[in-house]
Amino acid sequence: MKTxxxxxxxxxxxxxxxxxHQGLDERQSALLNARLILLLANHLGDAKVLHECVEAARQMPAP
Structure with a gap:
């Protein structure tokens, strides 16, 4: 995983x-994010790296 x-x-x-995201409501924005995540995950394709990325994102402090 590249950090x-x-x-x-x-x-x-x-x-x-x-x-x-301009002009999208909260639901549409969340769907756009979900679709983008799935497309990028599919492009990456490495299950180990994807797992590391999910764990790293979960551990990042909230703004």
Whole structure:
């Protein structure tokens, strides 16, 4: 699992995520997030890494 920034243009990706959620209600936004997570997980495909990512996300402190 990579925990150090590994994107060439992270700011543009973050902006794209924000734009994708514009105009969506809370339910639609949650569904978009769920679909995106499943697509990215499928693309990654490594069960061990996915497990590590889920555990790391659960342990991150709340803002």
């Amino acid at each position: 150090i920034l590994n994107q060439q243009d992270a700011d543009s990706f973050y902006e794209q995520l924000l734009d994708a």
